[in-house]
Structures are given as C-alpha cells and as structure tokens.
Amino acid sequence: MKSQKQIISIYKQGNSVATPIIFIHGFPYDHLMWENVISILQKTYFCISYDIRGLGGSPCGDGQFTMESFVDDLEEIINELKLDKPVVCGLSMGGYISLRAVERFEEILGGLILCDTKPEADNNEGKLKRAAGIKKINELGVQKFVEDFVSGCFTEESVKNLKEYKETLTRSLKSDPVGVKGCLLAMQGRTDTTPYLEKIKIPTLVICGEEDKLSPPEVMKSMADKIKSSEFVLIPKAAHMTPIENPEAVSKAILSFLKKNFE
DSSP: OOOOOHSEEEEEEOTTTOEEEEEOOTTTOOGGGHHHHHHHHHHHHEEEEOOOTTSSTTTOOTTOOOOHHHHHHHHHHHHHHTSSSOEEETTTHHHHHHHHHHHHHHHGOOEEEEEESSSOOOHHHHHHHHHHHHHHHHOOOOHHHHHHHHTTTTTTHHHOOOOOHHHHHHTTOOOHHHHHHHHHOOOOEEEEEEGGGGGGSEEEEEEEEEOOOOSSSSHHHHHHOOOOOOOEEETTTTOHHHHHHHHHHHHHHEEEEEEEHHH
C-alpha cells in the first residue's frame, strides 16, 4: 500500500517545531482556500493543509469515497508526519471530517476549530439534494454544477467584487467530475456526530459567517452550546466561505483561540 503522502497532496508552512494546525478545506475547493489565513498564522504556528482525495491536486481513483475514508486519510497524515496533538481546523465538508475524527480519535488531537459546518447527517431532503447534484453533473457537466454551487457559498457582494471569489471559482471549475461526485456520495452517507458534541474535551472554537445560509449562525451557535467550554465567533461581511471573504477576522479569532489554549 502506498504511503498517504504519495497519494494526497500535502502542503507545509511555518515553524515545524511549533503547535501544528491541519487545515481541511470545504467542497468542492482545494487547500488554497486557506492561503490568506495560513499566510498570517505560519509566522507563529506549523500550518499543514492538503487536498482532500478527489479534489485539487489529489487523485480521485474510482471516486468511491466515504466520510470514513476521508478520516482515514487525515489520521494517516497525522501519523506519517508524526504530528504531536495537532489542532484540526475544518470548514464545511472539512468540518464533517474534523467532527468524525474527534469522535474516532480525540486522544491524539490537541484542539478543534469548526468553520461554517454542522454535525447533523443529511436528512431525506439533503440526500435528495446530493443525488440531484450528481444528476446535474452527469447531464450538464461538472462546470455547471460547480458554478451554481460556489456562487451560493459567498455573499452577493463577494460574488460581484471579490477577486478571491473569481480565483476560487476558476480553480473549482477544473475539478474532476469523478472526484466531485465521490465527495457528494461521501457527504450523503456520513454519520450524525451530534451525540458526541457534549463529550468533546479538547479546546474548541466555532466560527460562522454572519450571512451563512448553508450553516446559519443559529445552527452553529446551537452546536457550540453543546460543546463544553467552546468559543463561538461570528465573522462579519462573510457567508459560508469565511477564510476567503474575511481572512483577517478569521485569523484574529484563530490566533486568539490558540494563544489562550496553546501558549
């Protein structure tokens, strides 16, 4: 079996002896959605990002993904890089991976940052929406699906004027349809991590864009309330893609959280 480092595209920045932070991107993006945040945090911390299997620079293989296989990838990255108590920071689908990882192996993690995500599994409506997404890709192509999906993740102001939105969309339009459909299937079949929230012991930061319609503030605040001693931060001038729309505010929140708990 090949080493995960040979399969998954991994990127390391910052001081390798400092507290490690693993950034897990959302769907259907790549590791570059974190670049503006990492450019700030790498001055003090060891920042690791990677492309989830099937997206960005990581190959999709047969596209038969599950949330468990995504969590397996994360665990192997931690083990192969010999990371000591890393903080995992996931957005949206990256948050699903992070929550399931905490449920499976919290003992090897140091902290948790959840951005614009939620613990619940898809209900029937959500499952049908994933199926409709796969059908759209099959009938109209991945570019049409991605264009419609990505525009709904940003504020109207960002779609009109944010240079980073256009750059993110351009990269996402190059996504392999097999990988995108595989991610939809993985999200459709994920488990509900809500029951574990009250059991989480590691320091946790919950971040949400004030205009997020996919993971609304009231939903994320409810999740934060279930996690003991968690901190909830609302990010202004942002919807679902907080690290791209307002990286300064996201970085400030993360730096404050890390300084409070890891220095």
